[in-house]
Amino acid sequence: MSVGRWQPIAGVLTMLHPGRDAVLRPNTLSRHATFAPASPQRKEKHRDRHTLVLAHAPMRDNDMINDTSVAQASASIALASDAASEAVFEHDVVRNLICRQARYPDIATPQDWYMALAYTVRDRMLARWAESVKNYALHHVKVACYLSAEFLIGPQLGCNLLNLGLEEEAREAMDSLGQDLDALLAIEEEPGLGNGGLGRLAACYLDSLASLEIPAIGYGIRYEFGIFDQDIVDGWQVERTDKWLKMGTPWEIIRPDIHYYVSFGGYTRMWNDEQGRLRVEWVPGRQVKGVAYDVPVQGYRVNTCNVLRLWKSEAVESFDFDDFNAGDYYEAVEEKVVSETLSKVLYPNDEPESGKRLRLAQQYFFVSCALQDMLRLMEVSHTPVERFADRFAAQLNDTHPSIAVAELMRLLIDERLLSWEDAWSITQRTFAYTNHTLLPEALETWSLPLMQSMLPRLVEIIFEINQRFLDEVRRALPGDEGSVARMSLIDEQGDKNVRMAHLATVGSHKVNGVAALHSDLLKQTILRDFAAMFPSRFLNVTNGVTPRRFIMQSNPGLARLLDDTLGVKWRTDLTRLDALADHADDATLQEAWRAVRRENKAKLAARIGNITGIAVPPEMMFDIQVKRIHEYKRQHLNALHIISLYQRLRRDPTLDVAPRCFIFGGKAAPGYDMAKLMIRLISGIAEVVNQDPATRDRLKVVFYPDFNVKNGHIIYPAADLSEQISTAGKEASGTGNMKFMMNGALTIGTLDGANVEIREQAGADNFFLFGMTAQQVAALQQSGYRPGHYLEANEALREALDEIAQGRFSRGDKAMFRPLLDNLLNGDPFLVLADFADYAACQQRVSEAWRDEKRWARMSIINTARSGAFSSDRAIKEYCENIWQTRAVKIDLAAP
Numbered sequence: 040m041s042v043g044r045w046q047p048i049a050g051v052l053t054m055l056h057p058g059r060d061a062v063l064r065p066n067t068l069s070r071h072a073t074f075a076p077a078s079p080q081r082k083e084k085h086r087d088r089h090t091l092v093l094a095h096a097p098m099r100d101n102d103m104i105n106d107t108s109v110a111q112a113s114a115s116i117a118l119a120s121d122a123a124s125e126a127v128f129e130h131d132v133v134r135n136l137i138c139r140q141a142r143y144p145d146i147a148t149p150q151d152w153y154m155a156l157a158y159t160v161r162d163r164m165l166a167r168w169a170e171s172v173k174n175y176a177l178h179h180v181k182v183a184c185y186l187s188a189e190f191l192i193g194p195q196l197g198c199n200l201l202n203l204g205l206e207e208e209a210r211e212a213m214d215s216l217g218q219d220l221d222a223l224l225a226i227e228e229e230p231g232l233g234n235g236g237l238g239r240l241a242a243c244y245l246d247s248l249a250s251l252e253i254p255a256i257g258y259g260i261r262y263e264f265g266i267f268d269q270d271i272v273d274g275w276q277v278e279r280t281d282k283w284l285k286m287g288t289p290w291e292i293i294r295p296d297i298h299y300y301v302s303f304g305g306y307t308r309m310w311n312d313e314q315g316r317l318r319v320e321w322v323p324g325r326q327v328k329g330v331a332y333d334v335p336v337q338g339y340r341v342n343t344c345n346v347l348r349l350w351k352s353e354a355v356e357s358f359d360f361d362d363f364n365a366g367d368y369y370e371a372v373e374e375k376v377v378s379e380t381l382s383k384v385l386y387p388n389d390e391p392e393s394g395k396r397l398r399l400a401q402q403y404f405f406v407s408c409a410l411q412d413m414l415r416l417m418e419v420s421h422t423p424v425e426r427f428a429d430r431f432a433a434q435l436n437d438t439h440p441s442i443a444v445a446e447l448m449r450l451l452i453d454e455r456l457l458s459w460e461d462a463w464s465i466t467q468r469t470f471a472y473t474n475h476t477l478l479p480e481a482l483e484t485w486s487l488p489l490m491q492s493m494l495p496r497l498v499e500i501i502f503e504i505n506q507r508f509l510d511e512v513r514r515a516l517p518g519d520e521g522s523v524a525r526m527s528l529i530d531e532q533g534d535k536n537v538r539m540a541h542l543a544t545v546g547s548h549k550v551n552g553v554a555a556l557h558s559d560l561l562k563q564t565i566l567r568d569f570a571a572m573f574p575s576r577f578l579n580v581t582n583g584v585t586p587r588r589f590i591m592q593s594n595p596g597l598a599r600l601l602d603d604t605l606g607v608k609w610r611t612d613l614t615r616l617d618a619l620a621d622h623a624d625d626a627t628l629q630e631a632w633r634a635v636r637r638e639n640k641a642k643l644a645a646r647i648g649n650i651t652g653i654a655v656p657p658e659m660m661f662d663i664q665v666k667r668i669h670e671y672k673r674q675h676l677n678a679l680h681i682i683s684l685y686q687r688l689r690r691d692p693t694l695d696v697a698p699r700c701f702i703f704g705g706k707a708a709p710g711y712d713m714a715k716l717m718i719r720l721i722s723g724i725a726e727v728v729n730q731d732p733a734t735r736d737r738l739k740v741v742f743y744p745d746f747n748v749k750n751g752h753i754i755y756p757a758a759d760l761s762e763q764i765s766t767a768g769k770e771a772s773g774t775g776n777m778k779f780m781m782n783g784a785l786t787i788g789t790l791d792g793a794n795v796e797i798r799e800q801a802g803a804d805n806f807f808l809f810g811m812t813a814q815q816v817a818a819l820q821q822s823g824y825r826p827g828h829y830l831e832a833n834e835a836l837r838e839a840l841d842e843i844a845q846g847r848f849s850r851g852d853k854a855m856f857r858p859l860l861d862n863l864l865n866g867d868p869f870l871v872l873a874d875f876a877d878y879a880a881c882q883q884r885v886s887e888a889w890r891d892e893k894r895w896a897r898m899s900i901i902n903t904a905r906s907g908a909f910s911s912d913r914a915i916k917e918y919c920e921n922i923w924q925t926r927a928v929k930i931d932l933a934a935p
């Protein structure tokens with residue numbers, strides 16, 4: 040690398056190369072600094088250009104400190120030059136490096152360059168954001184508000200570059216500056232503001248909303264610590280706190296002026312106002328301030344830039360001056376500490392909610408801020424509050440934000456003085472609710488006493504909603520007190536609890552599940568009475584994922600091949616991939632297809648080697664299960680099959696099975712012991728299998744640590760086989776299944792969640808189906824499931840369990856996996872043993888199919904071809920048409 044030195048000469052920052060004279064070109068924009076050319080050609084191209092002029096306008100002193108003026112200047116540059124040359128881009132990066140990062144190039148670290156580049160990209164987004172917001176306000180458009188406790192947005196830089204169409208420009212500019220874009224992309228910390236599918240879905244939906252030019256706001260929480268980072272130590276999961284903010288993040292804009300107060304505790308009192316109206320006042324025990332942190336969300340190749348507005352909690356006053364003056368300094372500071380804990384940490388799911396006061400407080404905190412913000416936006420645009428539901432559609436992403444139903448009522452009645460009837464009409468027309476799970480343990484309820492102490496006014500409102508609702512039920516079903524008890528918002532059995540799913544259902548005009556099967560089951564099981572009473576309220580919107588991130592960004596090789604084969608229209612209309620099916624048997628396409636896949640697999644293999652030390656031959660079939668670790672997702676079913684395959688291979692080394700690498704990834708909730716034990720089991724199997732000379736070249740097992748969005752980018756495109764093996768009826772939809780399919784993986788799966796639709800789209804011949812149906816599962820469980828029965832009938836299964844019991848995968852420790860074995864043998868709540876034989880037989884079919892290269896390539900191509908239905912664009916269009924009644928607004932960029 041030819042390392043130069045930067046030096047200001049005559050007000051111009053100039054690169055001095057050893058042994059060369061500086062060339063000064065004051066006041067030009069076109070200058071390049073070359074100190075790490077990527078290629079000889081580039082070296083040639085930039086040979087004579089060594090000078091960098093800081094700005095085309097003279098720098099003022101306060102540019103260094105006045106962030107806004109820098110932003111404005113950059114934004115206007117961005118607007119002025121959308122077809123901007125690489126030179127302008129490069130210039131802006133250096134300017135940001137100096138003016139925002141306060142570093143000069145000679146001493147800048149990769150992190151500094153990353154920040155400078157990110158700001159440069161952000162400036163281009165902010166120009167569009169301003170224009171979008173202006174348009175929305177001007178035209179009084181209806182805005183979709185997505186309320187979600189989780190937004191797992193993943194790394195931002197690559198996606199924003201892609202959406203702005205700036206990838207090449209950025210690559211070249213950074214190259215000229217001696218920086219490798221890929222290396223900078225790799226150092227970005229991802230904001231882990233979600234647990235898994237639910238949070239990632241919210242992020243995909245924001246991407247689609249912006250790309251479809253729909254005015255939208257995402258509302259959530261700015262957790263200081265997101266989902267924990269996962270290490271694997273000695274085969275066990277070890278959690279590390281996620282300090283995603285430690286280096287700062289360039290993507291958020293702090294808005295100290297946009298803040299709201301949220302009340303907790305205290306009591307309510309009634310009084311009559313001057314007009315003789317009965318009024319209720321909530322006298323809170325304490326208040327917390329919510330401050331807006333905005334993250335811009337850029338649409339793909341459009342000017343629409345929406346916002347994800349995350350709330351951070353702060354103390355109303357940093358110091359309680361009464362306490363302070365009385366000399367109690369510590370008590371004064373305590374209030375601040377307590378208030379700030381509210382947005383401190385994301386709760387990992389799959390753990391019992393009991394006692395998690397803070398979680399309820401978080402939920403109320405963010406929805407209250409969101410609704411107050413929406414009301415403020417009404418005021419700003421001089422729209423009467425009565426028109427709230429015409430201006431906003433608010434989607435409740437699962438029950439976490441469902442307290443919003445009562446909070447909007449409170450704001451409208453207590454603060455805007457609307458009648459109950461008017462407020463209720465607005466509330467119901469505004470909200471819609473998406474259910475994401477049928478698992479009974481995941482259905483949120485809150486203890487009534489807890490709620491009463493924390494949110495006394497909200498409980499009064501919930502009681503009133505409940506009373507009016509149950510009156511309606513009684514009118515519709517006279518004498519049916521069973522229905523009344525089942526539908527009540529309050530579970531009266533034992534300790535009283537508030538049923539949040541009922542609150543959400545009653546307060547919404549639409550309720551949807553996230554895959555066809557799930558939506559049906561929702562109506563047949565947990566919301567059955569409601570579906571019977573309000574049939575038109577229920578609908579299905581099958582989930583979707585964004586092809587921008589999950590094809591274009593993470594699988595550029597495939598994206599190019601698709602462009603070459605189909606043209607570029609698939610990029611904005613994924614259903615156009617369908618045409619690919621016509622070429623599924625084309626030998627040239629198949630060869631190119633395989634080449635892309637080989638490259639992706641080699642990349643993953645190299646990464647696995649680096650991280651785990653396990654050498655994985657890329658020619659093996661990559662059989663991948665990545666998702667949260669949970670008994671219902673049955674990673675242990677996969678593990679049992681690996682053990683039995685291993686046993687067969689040991690017994691008969693000539694056995695003709697496809698060489699396979701089984702790759703797992705996923706986090707277990709820190710308090711979910713069984714899930715953690717499943718990780719340990721997989722690690723234990725990996726330890727034994729990978730070292731056994733008898734199987735070393737034919738079987739590999741990898742647990743890929745810290746599965747997150749970023750790691751997903753490299754994993755999905757490298758999969759040959761996607762494991763979607765949950766107990767039928769338990770996985771609401773799944774979205775990983777869609778990401779794999781888009782990238783050409785074949786699915787082995789049960790008829791669960793969106794697998795059903797994936798199979799319909801791909802065709803039964805291009806999907807490996809096994810296992811009981813949801814109906815069979817329910818019937819078996821009802822008739823008294825006996826796992827022992829399946830054990831007796833299956834020797835391979837017995838042997839596999841026996842090897843675990845003997846300590847083979849726990850370094851001789853026979854006690855380690857006892858809880859897991861006991862769970863399977865006594866009860867087996869997720870029917871692992873019942874589905875084992877069919878799963879193993881299906882895996883055999885997979886092995887056979889793999890041997891026929893052409894057939895596999897054809898099936899792979901068809902899977903990608905038929906994945907168009909699983910774009911989040913399709914899902915968002917359905918939400919817009921069937922639930923929100925929102926429309927696209929074209930944003931034109933005004934000349935600066």
Ligand code: NBG
Pocket residue numbers: 236237240437475476481553582770771772773774792
């Ligand atoms: C999850 C389901 C998944 C589904 C995502 C997104 C929760 C509560 N539910 O099957 O388990 O894909 O939601 O809808 O996290």
